[in-house]
Amino acid sequence: MSADKRLPTLAEVLFVLVSFILIMFFFVVEFGIPIQLALLTTWFMIMLVGWRIGYKYKEMQDGLLKGIYDGSEAVLILISVGALIGTWIAGGIVPSIIYYGLSIIHPSIFLLAAFVICTITSIATGTSFGSAGTAGIAMMGIGASFGLPLPLVAGAVISGCYVGDKLSPLSDTTVMTASLSKVNVIDHIKSMLYVSAPAFVIAGILFVVTGFFFMENSGDLSQAKATMASLDEYFNIGWYMVIPAAIVIILLAMKMPSIPVILFGALLGSIWAFLFQGVGILDSINILYAGSEISSGVEFIDNLLNRGGIVFMLDVIVLILFALGVGGLMEKIGILRVICLKMLSWADNAGKTTVTTLLSGFFGNFFGGAAYVSIITASKITEENYDRLNIDRRVLSRNTEAGGTVTTPMVPWSDGGVFMAATLGVSTLAYLPFLWFNFLVIIISVIYGFTNKFIWYTKQDSVNVKKQENQKIASS
Structure with a gap:
């Protein structure tokens, strides 16, 4: 100085x-x-x-x-994830995950399931943002359909997302922390397991107990059934809808760069919207920027799924730029x-x-x-x-x-x-x-x-x- x-x-x-x-x-x-x-x-x-x-x-x-x-890398990831969220909703990928989740996940263990699913996704992909923008949004839809409080569902989703962001060798924060601390990445992850493993188990138990408590006091599944019917009517639901999600997870697991992989996944969402959801080719491309607009007939589903696109992230990007400053x-x-x-x-x-x-x-x-x-x-x-x-x-x-x-x-x-x-x-x-x-x-x-x-x-x-x-x- x-x-x-x-x-x-x-x-x-x-x-x-x-x-x-x-x-x-x-x-x-x-x-x-x-x-x-x-x-x-x-x-x-x-x-x-x-x-x-x-x-x-x-x-x-x-x-x-x-x-x-x-x-600045976080800003680029935000732009990429914003585009991906919009096309994965319009392409039927997120709605299909919500639909199948409602049909196979028991309400009483849903919070644990959301926690574990987001954990697996974030470990496999190494990104909490990408996990929340895909599996997380789907879990929010399922939880809302079961009548669970959205802040509680969000807590399970985010908790799971940050297990992987903290532990995955594919996570940029994990690699960056090991590098700055001058520690081998694998040694760094092994060290974190001493803390993360008991935290994961205890958090899982808490989500199970809380899930049983809420479903005991709110066992009406009519909203879940109405959600499934509305999604089935508005979207083309099928197993092949989740192929883009599988491709993105595999590519990230192969240690491909996250930003181009997420953008590729967003492009696949546009293609799926055109091929399987009846969206015009120009509209399916525009969704990358403008996001998804749907009218399923179920208000909270519309509120949840009318999002995404690069425009959706602009306020967030400005805020982060000012905070970084x-x-x-x-x-x-x-x-x-x-x-x-x-x-x-x-x-x-x-x-x-x-x-x-x-x-x-x-x-x-x-x-x-x-x-x-x-x-x-x-x-x-x-x-x-x-x-x-x-x-x-x-x-x-x-x-x-x-x-x-x-x-x-x-x-x-x-x-x-x-x-x-x-x-x-x-x-x-x-x-x-x-x-x-x-x-x-x-x-x-x-x-x-x-x-x-x-x-x-x-x-x-x-x-x-x-x-x-x-x-x-x-x-x-």
């Missing part, structure tokens, strides 16, 4: 953080102003602090643009660095270090608006502490996923939060209490940290840890 610049003081950092929260609250909650404008306003608030500590506008603009560039500005003027230094001075054991990593990841999502930002903040802000305490970097990579990837759908203006809310038709705050897998990953990670369970040390420190344990046993 040059002599004419300095790090922001703690008071200046608190000013930025508190101002950010107040702007978001008053713009969105009190005045109903779009969240995009709230984020744009925070740009100038952060620039004011940057100017005060010696940065010129051009320097801050460079930081802003870098933040947007670092998250916020993260880039905070990184440029040193706000994230100051937070890092404060955390490092406090974290003197594995438990506290785990907490700092989780918080750093959450801050990346809260103030940076994207999983990519959160993974960078979680790993880079706290990596020095793991080395200082001789904690194996596999623990760093595991905690980075827990604080970064897993908390992404919890923030209303992050890329994950915005995408899930827009795609599934349920607000972030509505589905938030039901993200049981996500919360369990965080809780179990903290427990491991403070109990020293599954916390591995380098050889140098493992001897010291063993000595300390023996001393405790001897003194007791």
Whole structure:
């Protein structure tokens, strides 16, 4: 840092953080102003602090643009998934999955089924966005037909989607986390299983118990039957409708690049709409951009399936670009660095270090608006502490996923939060209490940290840890 610049003081950092929260609250909650404008306003608030500590506008603009560039892949994925959602609905792919799901899945175990199906899809494809935009939308339709609360269904869907986003070797966040933490990808995944496996089992049990409770109090399946009849009347339903979905999953499982594969899947949806659903060839192509418009006769199905297309994602894309800009500005003027230094001075054991990593990841999502930002903040802000305490970097990579990837759908203006809310038709705050897998990953990670369970040390420190344990046993 040059002599004419300095790090922001703690008071200046608190000013930025508190101002950010107040702007978001008053713009969105009190005045109903779009969240995009709230984020744009925070740009100038952060620039004011940057100017005060010696940065010129051009320097801050460079930081802003870098933040947007670092998250640009997420924007391209959003565009691709938006096109895919529209054509897969119009092509009868999603309606067919809903139809067959209603006929074979028992209502009492539906929440578990939605959780597991989205888990399998996300592990196979490596993308939470793609899984939610395909299998997730289908599960929402089935759950609504069974009379289950949509926020609860969305919680099961998103929980499943983030199992794969966190564990799949095809996931960009998994590969990115391992790379930033300097850990082999397979070792990283093995490390995460110590947390994810118990979280998955417990979340599954919770979804089973909750499913039995709701179906015991709401066993009327007439809505499900009406939905099936309406879908059968409006769409050509058949097993061959799911061929595009199978092709996309296979291609992604073969480690093909996600963006061209998703766009290819969207094109297949247009072809299916033309071949099997009676949609004109020009209209089937236009769906890629404009999305699907149907009138099935069932109001909640129409609300669920009238979506998709690139246009459907434009508001989401603008919001994410503004949020990425916020993260880039905070990184440029040193706000994230100051937070890092404060955390490092406090974290003197594995438990506290785990907490700092989780918080750093959450801050990346809260103030940076994207999983990519959160993974960078979680790993880079706290990596020095793991080395200082001789904690194996596999623990760093595991905690980075827990604080970064897993908390992404919890923030209303992050890329994950915005995408899930827009795609599934349920607000972030509505589905938030039901993200049981996500919360369990965080809780179990903290427990491991403070109990020293599954916390591995380098050889140098493992001897010291063993000595300390023996001393405790001897003194007791």
